[in-house]
Amino acid sequence: MFSMMISGSVHGVDGRAIAVEVDIASGLPQVNIVGLPDPAVRESIDRVRAALRNCGFVFPLERVTINLAPADLRKEGTAFDLAIAAGILAASGQLPGELFAGMLLIGELALDGAVRPVPGVLAMVEQARRAGIGRVMLPAGNVAEAALIGGMERFALTHLDELGAPGRPRDWAPLRRAADLACAGVPGEANATAPPREGGEAGGCGDYGDVIGQPIAKRALLIAAAGRHNILLSGPPGTGKTMLVRRLPGILPDLTEQEALEVTKIYSAAGQLPAGVSSLIRERPFRSPHHTISTGGLIGGGTIPKPGEVTLAHRGVLFLDELPEFSRQALEVLRQPLEDRFVTIARARAVFRFPSSFMLAASMNPCPCGYWGHDSVTDDRSCHCTSVQIARYRAKLSGPLLDRIDMQIEVPRPASYDMPNGEMTTAMMREKVAAARERQEARRRMTGIDWNGDLSGAALRRTARLSKDSSLLLREAFDTMGISLRAHDRVLKLARTIADVEERDTIDPEHIAEAIQYRKLDLQS
Structure with a gap:
């Protein structure tokens, strides 16, 4: 039978x-x-x-x-x-x-x-x-x-x-x-609001108003969230780098219906969906793996490959704290997902493709001891690293990887303990991000691209309209700083997002200048 x-x-x-x-x-x-x-x-x-x-x-x-x-x-x-x-x-x-x-x-x-x-x-x-x-x-x-x-x-x-x-x-x-x-508690079959997820949830991430000082870093994170730009924060220990990034999910827009289904499906396939879930995941993932993670753990792997951290961070944020402490091999495998927004893993009998459209946020110290360039009156807070040690430490981050990070920001020690008036709060920053997202949504019908950070080629040229002075300033920066063509386009995308935050249709010279200032490592080189 x-x-x-x-x-x-x-x-x-x-x-x-x-x-x-x-x-x-x-x-x-x-x-x-x-x-x-x-x-x-x-x-x-x-x-x-x-x-x-x-x-x-x-x-x-x-x-x-x-x-x-x-x-x-x-x-x-x-x-x-x-x-x-x-x-x-x-x-x-x-x-x-x-x-x-x-x-x-x-x-x-x-x-x-x-x-x-x-x-x-x-x-x-x-x-x-x-x-x-x-x-x-x-x-x-x-x-x-x-x-x-x-x-x-x-x-x-x-x-x-x-x-x-x-x-x-x-x-x-x-x-x-x-x-x-x-299923009685699942209204509309797929329209319920998801509870916070365990392990990497966005809920309870804190308020930017609690962070003392760092207005430049906050401004940079606002722009990064508005256009989904990759960002690297560099500074001595204790200046608030990790605190700033961990508050990032609070200003990101909610997942759309399609994005929520994609994220929930990934967590279901990975076996990380909470038991008895009755709704789609509505908050953007925030993943923060330890620096000892393997290459397979980061991008996925196994005999029958399973999703890695870059896929679990799909439509959300992948935070790599103490970036140079990660192995060089693990960092280099990020180059494909940062550029292509997916990971391809080939096995003898099959090829697996995992989505990995995430925003990379990272932090690092300027040197092994952490105090290079740090203003301090005490010897124990002064840098004692040699130039060779600093060069070896920074060499862990390859040029092609840094080229894919749109924003490289210095986070210095605050000059004063007192919190200044008019400090930016999460609610204020989220409102500005939402307004910039609306402008990008309006352009999406023309470009078919959701985020400024994903613009490229003809779509970037159509949306990043430069004034004559802006074009001259960008050309001068390209010639004098020796940046790559990829970095040139990333400055252009960044300027487009800055203009959106400022509610401007045309990219003005001040937008280009601000975008260039966010390429600290290019300026230092």
């Missing part, structure tokens, strides 16, 4: 439909799983066998062949358990196969038949809907996540015996009602 069920897996961050074909034939009792299964999939037969027996079903003592198609795609994880169990029940005649027609089956089985949640449900359900599948049976713990994709009839399963008994299938209406009840 033969049966076929539909299950799913995650390929990168996208869902893939997997056909689970079960054939039961006469012969010595044995079970073969084919179709490039990983060890977790091979072990599923032991979980399925125990679950069927403990729920009153009979595991066939015949030759059972299970094929996971397409056969050339490597399969991993435990999400196939439920589909394999249903396929065996249908092929052995214990339950009618037509009950599962046009249905996506996802779930891990415990030995007693309990159905456990699995990661990546959002991506699998989204793909199933695009493929025209209208029903999904999945663990009750994943129902709220699946409800973020509308247009699907959902059945919440907590135990395998809820399917029925041999030859006597149960009414599945209670399973549908249980799914509807679990």
